[in-house]
Amino acid sequence: MAEPRVAIAYDCFFPINSGGGERVYRRMAELLAERGSSVDYVTRTQWNGPAPEATFTVVPVWRGAIYDSAGTRTPVGAVKFALSLFHHFRAHRDTYDLVIVSALPVLNVFAVQLALAGSKAYVVTDWLEVWGWRQWRSYSGAFMGTVATTLQFVAIRLGNLHSVNSHFTGSRIRRYRRRASPVTLGLIDLVGAAPDATTARGDEPYLIFIGRHIADKRLIDLLPALREARTQINNLRLVIVGSGPETSAVAARITELGLNDAVTLAGRVSDDALHTLLAGARALVNPSRREGFGLVVAEAAAVATPSVVVAGPDNAAAELVHNGVNGFVATSVRPRELAAAIVTVVTAGEELRNSTQAWFEHERLTGGLARSIDQILQAYRSAKSC
Secondary structure, eight states, X not given: OOOOOEEEEOSOOTTTSOXXXXXXXXXXXXXXXXXXXXXXXXXXXXXXXXXXXXXXXXXXXXXXXXXXTTSOBOHXXXXXXXXXXXXXXXXXXXXXXXXXXXXXXXXXXXXXXXXXXXXXXXXXXXXXXXXXXXHHXXXXXXXXXXXXXXXXXXXXTSSSEEEESSHHHHHHHHHHSTTOOOEEOOOGGGSOOOTTOOSOXXXXXXXXXXXXXXXXXXXXXXXXXXXXXXXXXXXXEEEEEOOOTTHHHHHHHHHHTTOTTTEEEEESOOHHHHHHHHHHOSEEEEOOSEESSOHHHHHHXXXXXXXXXXXXXXXXXXXXXXXXXXXXXXXXXXXXXXXXXXXXXXXXXXXXXXXXXXXXXXXXXXXXXXXXXXXXXXXXXXXXXX
């Protein structure tokens, strides 16, 4: 059987957008192209001039903003991009054999499914996250949250196959569609090996936070925990990488807690600078309440830096962290509890960094995205041979 003609639909594109989802979809496109498929990455224009270079075809179908000033996706942006997807796939309904569509936002699934209804295309819906009603309500308000929950419930019943970023999300898919057999994408190998990685660290210990400064990341909650941890490790510092709608509030909180000498707001930094900062940290601290995967945990482990994350019903990153192996999972963001986890990881020293590095190497070799692509292609071929 010839290699399928493939489309991947998502409104963001790496490296213009640097989130985990963008990296996953780009790498999927690259792996499918390496196998001989023609691949169209159907996305949103975010550049001037020609599309970015890639080993596959970048197909922009709409230009516009998808976030508001608080970093929340807007319904208007979601609708406009979904309509653009519908028109594209309706016009090319006989072009593609295999379509992988991101369910973030969920309207993408309806647009693609409706456009391809009656065609022979095999549709894979990829779920970065599956939310409950309370989370949707918190994110979008009572009315829009209820609408989003209903749309998600219906969308999970569409498509030929699901793919997910974690077992955590896969279990939620099965809760809504019992017979579903999602392919769990192996994402650790999105992070390349770091041949220069070392377990040695400098004399002055510091933590690192990496991510957008939005409410769900709970960066503000890290600051009281840092102050608490400094009662046991008095020279412990924190480097904050990234920016976002909450940056000014974070800066004010730093001053309020008297942490100006202990916290560095680094903003966005170059890849080389980020690698150096991450490789020198005693721990990555990611107190986020929700993560579809938590790729930054793997990025830290690649340079032997253990992680501290926080347990929660919507945080799949906690799946990646094993206490005493590659970090520690705090039970909450309360200052004493989060600080206790931080102190445990920092004082564990080189022994924990050695086991973190070993964990990464094992996971990278045994749980790669290439194997997941093989599973998707096998499901596609099995369906076509029936």
